[in-house]
Amino acid sequence: MYSSKFILICFGSLLFSASFNMLIPELPSYLASLGGAEYIGLIIALFTLTAGLSRPFSGRLTDTIGRRPVLIFGALVCLICGFFYPLLTTVYGFLLLRLFHGFSTGFTPTAASTFVSDVVPHQRLGEAMGIHGIAFSTGMAIGPAMGSFIKLHHSYEVLFHSSSLMAFLALLLMVNLKETLPQKQAFRWALLKISKSDIIAVEAMPASIVNFLAYTSLGVILTLIPDWTVAVGFANKGVFFIVFTVSSLVVRIIAGKISDRYGRSKVIMVGLVLLIIALTSIGYFNTKLGLLVGAGLYGFGMGVVTPAIHAWTIDLSQPGQKGKAMATMYISLEAGIGLAALISGWYYKEDVLRITHALYGCAILALMGMIYIVLWNRRLHH
Incomplete structure (x- = not known):
């Protein structure tokens, strides 16, 4: 059985994820209404x-200083940003806020994944990462669907304030968590002085490289799929995200358990194959059914890959440096999403057919991830 700490962090992560994800489907239209349609790629990239x-x-x-303060800081950023979106009504004001809003996911998920690894037995780590991933992904699913629903029936202002409400609820749960770091230090400004050795956990690089190659596809999905969804005939831009996340939820616990038993790299390889098929299908079958089937396969792929990569990162980490290893893995995730969002947004130029090219490009990168794992395993066993 899992502890109350584990259950609380899962619910906190769900609400936190819903808070910022509920804005994603409507932000391209909102930016266009401010006169910044050409900056669509910066919404995710910044x-x-x-x-x-x-x-x-x-x-x-x-x-x-501990897991709990880092968790709380990220949720606070989400809470504050929701109130500022309706106030900063220029294109540059909006882009500046997107830049600040990013601190939320820079902090909370790093501490949350590390917290999970503290409160579960190591032999069940893959399974636990899968369950925690389900919570986070549920926020990714209900967030965009709720966001589009709120915008359809109310206004952008109500949408932004709803985002703040979700962050506030997440904050309430995180404040009630007990610290799991055995020997925590008091915060001092010297802790923010980062040396080269603090930036990257070299030992976690294999997991991070594969993570980067897998997550470039999510940058393209977040940036271009809302427009693709409308192009194939759906009114609610959150449809893809619902199907993608529901299918991701179905497979996460099973994939995590299998990775505990048979190894991380075998499970990740299966996930990458699913991603390749999904991305190719979405681009090739430009229909409602094609989008839904592709979204389902994409969810399966990400649901298989993500908990295994998280657990692999902890496996590779050095004692007392789990936070650093998780941070390295998340840097690769953000680099993949951000670069893909920026490049695909620039390439798109409101030509829907170009979305297929971006999807095929991501399939090739996922294939490169498979090749890397094969080469890494060979080196490991020689």
Whole structure:
């Protein structure tokens, strides 16, 4: 049985994830209404930029001052940003806020994954990461669907304030968590001085490289799928995200358990194959059914890959440096999402047919991830 700490962090992560994800389907239209349609690629890219840049700091703070303060800081950022979106009504004001909003995912997920690894037995780590991933992904599913529903029936202002409400509820849960770091330090500004050795956990790089190659596809999905969804005939831009996340939920616990028993790399390989099939299908079958089937396969792929990569990262980490290893893995995730969002947004130029090219490109990168794992395993056994 899992502890109350584990259950609380899962619910906190669900609400936190819903808070920022509920904005994603409507932000391209909102930015266009401000006169910034050409900056669509920056919506995700700026968010992931600060998330990535803040990871070395969140990783170090997670390993020094504790998991709980880092969790709380990220949720507070989401809470504050929801109130500022309706106030900053210029294109540059909006983009500046997206930059600041990224600190939320730079901090909370690093501490949350590390917290999970503290409160579960290591032999059940893959399974636990799968369950925690289900919670986070449920937020990814209900968030966009709720966001589109709120915007259809109310206004952007109500949508932004709803995002803040979700963050506030997450904050309430996280404040009630007990610290799991055995020997925590008091915060001091010197802890924010980062050396080269603090930025990257070299030992976690194999998992991070594969993570980067897998998550580029999510950058394209987050940036371009809302427009693709409308192009194939759906009114609610959150449809893809619902199907993608529900299918991801179905497979996560099973995939995590299998990775505990048979090894991380075998499970990750299966997930990458599913991603390749999904991305190719979405691009090739440009119909409602094609989108739904592709979304389902994409969810299966990400549901298999993610908990195995998280557990692999902890496996590779050095004693007392789990936060640093998780931060490295998340830096690769943000780099993949951010670069893909930026490049695909720039390439798109509101030509729907170009979305297929971006999807095929991501399938090739997933294939490169498979090749890397094969080469890494060969080196490991020689």
